[in-house]
Amino acid sequence: GESVGLHLPTLSVQEGDNSIINCAYSNSASDYFIWYKQESGKGPQFIIDIRSNMDKRQGQRVTVLLNKTVKHLSLQIAATQPGDSAVYFCAENSPGTASKLTFGTGTRLQVTL
């Protein structure tokens, strides 16, 4: 039979608008979270990270929010640009093994002009 791949949710945003990408993580004991951006033909690129003792962290044009109560992570991109078009992954660590990351399935961000 025909194989079915992962269905990537897609977010379409107009250039200049803000983007919000959401992620539900699985393990309530995870204490380190990272957002990655992956462009076609390239490896995942680190964007921003956050530890569980924080609920918000800001970078350049990006903000990560962490809600441990509902195990939810979000990435906000301000003034979205065409170069932001990519697949975005959240990742969580395995408790007790800070180095070992488990990745989500990803969200495709499409920036329209």
Next chain:
Amino acid sequence: DAGVIQSPRHEVTEMGQEVTLRCKPISGHNSLFWYRQTMMRGLELLIYFNNNVPIDDSGMPEDRFSAKMPNASFSTLKIQPSEPRDSAVYFCASSLGGESPLHFGNGTRLTVT
């Protein structure tokens, strides 16, 4: 900053052949990871090393897969014999260890016919 370097970028081989993927981590990083990315399963951790020692190989699919890290600047992932279902993009990543982000190479796209 050369980043993580992987070779080859593309590999096409016939079923039953041995395949060796290579990785040079970022200098000074003491943790190294091998991930596999497919449409069906997304990004999966295969194995990771700390200070050249394999720590967790629970993600290695089967005995046909093996990984080595003979020194701090080089690692290999070997598949012998290869099968069509091994076709995927294989990523190597390195980090400073602990709660620090992984830095990925641009991957090796493996096609087994």
